[in-house]
Amino acid sequence: MTGKHPVKFDKYFNVVAGELRDSKTKSHGIDPSTKSELWPVPVATDKDVEDAVAAANKAFVTWSETPFEERLKMIKEYQSAYELYLDEFTNVLMKEAGKPRVTASGESEDALNQFEHNLKLKLPEEVLHEPDRIITTRHVPLGVVAAICPWNFPIVLSLGKILPAILAGCCIIIKPSPFTPYTALKLAEIAQQIFPPGVVQALGGDDALGPTLVAHPKIQKVTFTGSTATGKRIFAASAPTMKRVVLELGGNDATIIFPDVNVGEVASQVALGALFHTGQVCVAVKRIYVHEDIYDQFLEAIVQAVAKMSMDGDEVEAPWTLGPIQNRMQYEKLRGLLKEIEAKGLKLALGSGTVEESEGYFIKPVVVDNPPEDSRIVTEEQFGPILPILKWKNVEDVITRANNTKMGLAACVWSADTAAAEKVGRKLQAGSVFINATALTTPKAMLSGHKESGLGGEWGSTGLLSYCNVQVMHEFKLV
Template sequence: MTTFTHYINGNWMTSNHHDTITVENPATKETIATTPSGTAEETRQAVQAARSAFGSWSQTPASERAGYLSRIADLFEQNKDHLARTLTEENGKVPALSEAEVDTAVDYFRYMAGWARKYEGEILNSDRSNENIFVMKKPIGVIGGIIPWNFPIFIFARKVAPALLTGCTAVIKPAQATPVTAGEMMKLIHSIGLPEGVLNIVYGKGSTVGNTLAKHESIGMVSMTGSKPAGTAVMEAAAQTMTKVNLELGGKAPAIVTKHADLDTAVENIYQSRTINNGQACTNAERVYVHEDVAEAFTKRITEKMKQATYGNPLQDSDADIGPLVGQEQLDSVTNMVNEAVKAGAFVETGGTPAENTDGYYFEPTVLSNVTQDMNVIQQEIFGPVLPIVTFQTMDEVIEKSNDTEYGLSSSIFSENMHEIMKAVNGLEFGETFVNRENFEAIQGFHAGRKQSGIGGADGRHGLEEHLETHVVYMQYKDDIQ
């Protein structure tokens, strides 16, 4: 069993109290690590370290800051097997997905490093003679980064890379369920000689560490990926100091399958979208709307596909399609939602219950038909390998049903008809729409939600600029120079 300590101001800091958080392998329920349950004072200490480091780090040339990012990427790549295995052990991902997540993090650090000489300000024409208006882009300050448990390596990269590249410093709070990867990544980052205080890690509860970050007067932006209730708490805390928030708060992604869809494409991609990370991905298809003309054929084929999905301990069965859910709370939530839907009239095509004869938190790959729009499996996040299906008749109807949610993160449509696709793209109220493909965003795009799926966004140039603030300078000069 591994014991981790906070990383503050370039040092591993033993907590000054005895409260700890245990981390378990969700495939076996065995304890694999412990971390301190950080205090508000420890969090403030980390923020102060980051604030003290900000002055010199923000004045370091961006190309030099990019060099650190490139070295981090190299180290992550060299230690890919270790990081991926650690991720599988604490999160339950199948090995191939863990390896892909490390690869994406490596790519992310390198991509952001490439922006060092590219992001820029502007010079505007003035209304006065002998004056120029400079629009300068400066780092926003200390970033408080709150990491979720479902993609702890990738989201670490998403929070850290643009922050450091733009000259910000950061304090990171890993998720309670998956802090081990953050500790292992920080060990690697420590070895490159990053200046003290530039990057700090404080373990603990969101109600303590996250709340302290959000309301601290020295935080320039708090960036959180997580649940809507957690995001609401962050906003309320940040309002006390008018701190900028950047929030991704989950989704309820619709997948539309029209009568002109290529069913092979739709079945394969929706299957992948529903089973990746054991169904625990906020961008991926949480509900499927199928045109009544192809509903029977689609349901039969997706059910057969889900029946063939295998589940097991990812560290022992590398060929398993699905691993465990992250913990007992998540397993109970998925079970209750499915039971509630069945009681209300949904029909179980396959699955429907927690998996038997396993040691961990497994739920059977599940397809539900005869589902109605008012059921919670359509309205609220499931976050498990459960696929509810609703039929529709017209494009107007399905767009209205798709938009009938408090969330607005991602969506998808499967059709070979351009007119259907364009009508959906222009009518869907979501930050992303994926056409005839899986729901997974590109790092050079912009990942952002609408409605209650969040504020701000990440990735690409627009995500980078979230970490910058604008400073306008009105520069007068004399014309009669001697």
């Protein structure tokens, strides 16, 4: 372990075998609020990759045998070290992710919940006493993990992989998104003050880095959060080496509104659930099905709620402050979707199909009034501030419509009759169902997807087990 020293947030390095490494080739994140380049980030070389994998495998020999309670103690030290830099993480997150301060500080502080959750976990052990033997079932660490992390919540979703991996006794190599590399690299740098070299490492890189890690024969697991299309490629590329894979992928998350709700209150909450972080959330509200008896009233109420949202940085009403789209690729995708909405003559209750040019990747919210069920805004995950509102009349029909997607990440049901809402929720094909709330996830509950929204899961009391193999020992007495 290195000696403790202040971590500075003005230079960024790869972290390999306990060392901070630079490289000749650099990349730059872009501040989506201004389109300006941020700090240079070293692009990992082939040697960096091989050194990191070798260091992780070497560290695994002793780290996997470090007592569980000792690992817990070091994670607690890691939490204390992280807390010293909450302001710095918030400031960097504002730049790399384009988050308003209230949203950025919310994420940097929410990361503490990841620590608190993991510090309470245990690895289960089962012992059965049979007439001829004792059968002990244990969970043993997998080995070296590659964590491919997304750009929308780079702190929380990176720690959501780092902490259970090292708690289980694995060693981890973090590969942050090239759009948001900065906070994840600093998480790894801070970890060097606590953990032995090779336990926590990080490599920034280009599009070739992810496939290199996935294909590497001395990496035993890949955990990925991101798009379904990329998840499928990772799944296929992991097959030759039989890697364990956990995939948390996209969602086209339906919300069903019953006619007995308080329209104004629910419309306000649904608007926040749809547009938090400008809609760039995998479990955000994506399709809103409203009963025909209250449709017009609800549409008016949600338009009023969305119209209150501000992109001017005024945080007097902090939850209503929106930021830019995080990167040009997603920005152009949304612009194309808006052009198609306009070309097909879909009715807009708020906004327009035209995106005004600005200094950043800003798109004002758009509400689409009852589009056809086969339109792209209904069938595809928008991952941005474009909301389709649709009518329903029959309960079984709306359940069928909500399930008519290849995805199945999250869903919400709103009704004053919670028993009726729960009955509907049980029929929805989604990994997480929220009754009378938007998707308020927590590290205490498993996050997983049905269908093409994922494979396996993370968090909760059992997420830790995805970093383990099961070993069963049969003990007989010598005669």
